[in-house]
Amino acid sequence: MxxxxxxxxxxxxxxxxxxxxxxxxxxESTLSSRMQGRQPFTAWQIESIADVLQIPPEEWHHYFFDRAPGNKKAG
Structure with a gap:
């Protein structure tokens, strides 16, 4: 998921x-399409959603950047 x-x-x-x-x-359709992986989140959207859900910047990677099998890791 x-x-x-x-x-x-x-x-x-x-x-x-x-x-x-x-x-x-x-x-709502914009958020839905992002959460279904149809479109990537923009930096502004990440910041706005994180603010609503009280997610500190140091935890954004856990919520917004998928490292599922098959996805290439940076570095």
């Missing part, structure tokens, strides 16, 4: 995806 940690965070914060999108200033 893509962005599993992000989905878990939404459950922990008791906030629906539609509400995250609204508070982050984007359409």
């Amino acid at each position: 893509l962005f599993k940690a992000l989905r878990v965070r939404m459950v922990e914060k008791e906030i629906l995806q539609a509400e995250v999108a609204r508070r982050a200033g984007m359409a």
Whole structure:
């Protein structure tokens, strides 16, 4: 599942995806397409969503940058 940690965070914060999108200033369809991996998140979207879900910058990699098998690691 893509962005599993992000989905878990939404459950922990008791906030629906539609509400995250609204508070982050984007359409629900935009957030949905990002979370389904159809389009990448922009830096602005990451910052906005992280703010809504109270995710500190040092933890963004855990929520937004997938290192699933088959994905190349930097370096």
